[in-house]
Amino acid sequence: MNKYIKLIAANLCIAVLAVVLYSPGLICLRISDYSIFRAGMSIIAALALIAAFFFINLRLLKEPDQKPVTLKDVPDLDRAKDILKSHWDSKYFGSMARTASEQLDRIFKCRRRLSDLLDQKFTKGTMSWDKFNSVAEAAETAAIKNVVAMANRMRLFDEKEYARLQHYREDDIPDDIQEEQLKLYQKNSDNVRSTISLNEKILLKLDALAMEVSSSASGEDADLNNDLLNEIGKLIDETKYYQ
Numbered sequence: 001m002n003k004y005i006k007l008i009a010a011n012l013c014i015a016v017l018a019v020v021l022y023s024p025g026l027i028c029l030r031i032s033d034y035s036i037f038r039a040g041m042s043i044i045a046a047l048a049l050i051a052a053f054f055f056i057n058l059r060l061l062k063e064p065d066q067k068p069v070t071l072k073d074v075p076d077l078d079r080a081k082d083i084l085k086s087h088w089d090s091k092y093f094g095s096m097a098r099t100a101s102e103q104l105d106r107i108f109k110c111r112r113r114l115s116d117l118l119d120q121k122f123t124k125g126t127m128s129w130d131k132f133n134s135v136a137e138a139a140e141t142a143a144i145k146n147v148v149a150m151a152n153r154m155r156l157f158d159e160k161e162y163a164r165l166q167h168y169r170e171d172d173i174p175d176d177i178q179e180e181q182l183k184l185y186q187k188n189s190d191n192v193r194s195t196i197s198l199n200e201k202i203l204l205k206l207d208a209l210a211m212e213v214s215s216s217a218s219g220e221d222a223d224l225n226n227d228l229l230n231e232i233g234k235l236i237d238e239t240k241y242y243q
Contacts (some may be wrong), residue, residue: 008087010056012172014049021045034138069151077104077140080147093154096192098152103199107143110203111136114210122211132213139202144238146195149239153188161185198238205232 021027022042029042074080081104087097114136122129162185168178209228 007057007060007208013055014053014107018049021049035078046092060159069148069155070196071145071148074144074148077108077144080104080144083151087151087154090154090155092157092189093192096150096152098195100147100199103203104143104147104201107140107199107206110206110210111140114206114213117210117213131229132209134205135209138236139206139232142202142239143199145239146199150192153192157188158186159210198235201234202232205235 011013017177019026029045031039031042033039033042038118069083074083081101084097084101084104087093088101090097115133116130118124118136122132130152136219162182165178165182168175205228209232212228
């Protein structure tokens with residue numbers, strides 16, 4: 001329903017803008033205007049309105065892609081964000097998709113900040129540089145894997161069916177069967193939330209690692225750094241449970 005409200009509102013805005021641009025007594029653009037500039041603007045405005053109409057309607061009416069997402073489909077964080085954006089209008093997952101997208105922005109910034117610190121503290125290609133950089137790369141890959149898992153769970157989630165199950169006691173289908181179906185949907189939703197929580201933990205540890213590398217004189221506070229690396233490694237390993 002939210003999608004159709006947006007569609008109606010967008011089309012009304014386009015219609016109102018067209019009236020304002022072309023009505024006598026208002027801006028009154030027309031192709032036959034004596035002014036070459038105004039005649040040209042009338043053509044440009046018409047093309048822009050037509051393009052906006054088709055773009056908005058096609059985008060809002062397009063059915064979500066149900067094809068499973070694989071890691072090959074998500075080569076980087078930008079592509080992962082694009083996949084999440086396709087779920088922003090979801091009634092049940094919209095907020096979670098936006099949160100996960102914001103997490104990817106933060107992971108990118110943290111990854112870049114940590115890379116700059118490593119280049120300052122260590123010589124590129126040394127064992128120390130490789131150790132920290134490999135963990136940072138693995139954390140970024142883990143975040144992408146989590147997005148793939150989230151996207152596939154979101155695509156399996158039939159929102160109309162879930163809405164129907166909310167009122168399962170009002171139909172003739174056996175309640176015990178529908179209760180099990182409802183549990184499956186709720187478990188799916190809980191797993192998406194858990195994936196967001198896992199990404200947040202990875203972010204926290206990456207931030208902590210960046211701070212420790214930055215504050216140490218040589219980046220070689222071995223015990224603390226190794227503890228953080230191990231904690232990040234454990235979090236990365238947890239991602240396999242959400243695939």
